[in-house]
Amino acid sequence: MIVKSLTLKNFRNHSYLNYDFQKGINVIEGPNGVGKTNIVEAIYYLSLARSFRLNEDEGLIQKGKSKAEIEADVEQGGIKRKIRVVIGKEGKQVYFYNKPISRLSELAKITNVILFEPKDVMLFRGSPKARRNFLDISLAKHSAPYLDYISRYNKVLKERNELLKQNKIDENLLSTVTEMLVKLSGPIVSYRQMYVKDINDILIKITRALTGVHEKVEVIYKPFVPFDENFNEAALEAFKKVEESDIRHKATSTGVHREDFTVYLNDKEIGEYGSQGENRIVALALKLAPYFLIEDKDKRPIVVLDDVMSELDQAHRQRLLEFLKKFEQVFITATRLDISEATHYKLKKKEKEVF
Numbered sequence: 001m002i003v004k005s006l007t008l009k010n011f012r013n014h015s016y017l018n019y020d021f022q023k024g025i026n027v028i029e030g031p032n033g034v035g036k037t038n039i040v041e042a043i044y045y046l047s048l049a050r051s052f053r054l055n056e057d058e059g060l061i062q063k064g065k066s067k068a069e070i071e072a073d074v075e076q077g078g079i080k081r082k083i084r085v086v087i088g089k090e091g092k093q094v095y096f097y098n099k100p101i102s103r104l105s106e107l108a109k110i111t112n113v114i115l116f117e118p119k120d121v122m123l124f125r126g127s128p129k130a131r132r133n134f135l136d137i138s139l140a141k142h143s144a145p146y147l148d149y150i151s152r153y154n155k156v157l158k159e160r161n162e163l164l165k166q167n168k169i170d171e172n173l174l175s176t177v178t179e180m181l182v183k184l185s186g187p188i189v190s191y192r193q194m195y196v197k198d199i200n201d202i203l204i205k206i207t208r209a210l211t212g213v214h215e216k217v218e219v220i221y222k223p224f225v226p227f228d229e230n231f232n233e234a235a236l237e238a239f240k241k242v243e244e245s246d247i248r249h250k251a252t253s254t255g256v257h258r259e260d261f262t263v264y265l266n267d268k269e270i271g272e273y274g275s276q277g278e279n280r281i282v283a284l285a286l287k288l289a290p291y292f293l294i295e296d297k298d299k300r301p302i303v304v305l306d307d308v309m310s311e312l313d314q315a316h317r318q319r320l321l322e323f324l325k326k327f328e329q330v331f332i333t334a335t336r337l338d339i340s341e342a343t344h345y346k347l348k349k350k351e352k353e354v355f
């Protein structure tokens with residue numbers, strides 16, 4: 001899919017901006033602080049109805065204004081679609097052809113954006129949350145049922161945690177809620193196991209293309225209980241084992257919401273032993289991998305690389321640029337990037353108002 005055009009109104013520093021974008025590589029250039037990341041943030045917003053930089057939407061609204069708007073024409077397999085998002089202080093509303101969308105999961109079916117930003121170099125070194133997010137977001141975009149399982153799981157998990165916070169715990173209710181969690185966990189673990197297997201096949205190829213050498217790279221996913229025919233029993237047992245301590249700590253300490261994966265480069269844990277450069281390239285390769293796993297070519301995501309080029313040496317930059325030709329549409333932000341075969345958009349610093 002591609003974004004054909006984008007209009008921003010009162011979105012961050014952009015009072016009004018309107019761009020027509022092209023297939024292939026789009027380079028958004030300009031000095032620091034001019035609003036490059038803000039543009040790709042708006043593009044990313046179309047995919048998940050949230051920012052990758054903020055938890056609260058309010059910061060997206062231009063200071064002093066009451067609402068921000070993003071309008072985009074997105075093309076998928078020759079079919080043009082109009083998406084409009086209005087972000088107000090009390091909440092957001094997404095419109096699809098001027099019709100309000102009630103569930104944000106519907107948006108997940110319309111637009112998909114892969115993002116790589118400088119802080120992703122920490123993907124294998126930071127907390128498991130970022131890795132789980134990667135897995136959950138890409139799997140949800142890959143398989144709609146997964147999104148449904150995860151949302152239901154999170155609701156039941158919340159109920160269980162509420163229950164654990166009560167002074168007098170209803171044992172029967174706790175068992176029922178735990179059983180519900182187990183039922184939802186099976187498919188989630190199974191999806192994750194299969195997906196990681198598919199990721200591994202493609203990850204090795206992407207890493208090779210980006211580094212120019214054949215390296216062994218592998219994602220190892222550690223489910224809290226492996227998915228097989230004994231899953232439900234084993235999972236119930238796992239919850240039972242920590243029940244007492246869960247009651248004491250008033251939270252659920254095991255389950256898919258606590259899982260993690262580890263990446264090995266040439267049999268060494270990359271987060272621990274890899275160089276900064278290796279971490280960056282493998283994190284980039286991993287983030288790009290989901291693109292190739294989406295079978296319907298028209299539904300393949302838009303790729304956004306925010307401020308990544310300047311961090312790479314010349315050889316890696318060349319290889320990456322070559323590799324980017326595989327994607328239908330790519331956005332790159334940079335202070336300066338002279339590449340042919342790309343459309344360039346130059347943002348200029350506004351003259352400061354003189355009082």
Ligand SMILES: Nc1ncnc2c1ncn2[C@@H]1O[C@H](COP(=O)(O)OP(=O)(O)O)[C@@H](O)[C@H]1O
Pocket residue numbers: 011012013014030031032033034035036037038039059060061062063
């Ligand atoms: N809600 C907002 N209202 C007005 N300006 C904002 C808002 N949020 C961020 N900005 C401004 O946006 C600019 C940063 O934009 P950004 O896209 O991060 O720049 P860069 O081009 O370096 O990627 C800063 O000048 C910041 O003050």
Ligand SMILES: [Mg+2]
Pocket residue numbers: 036037038307333
């Ligand atoms: Mg930026």
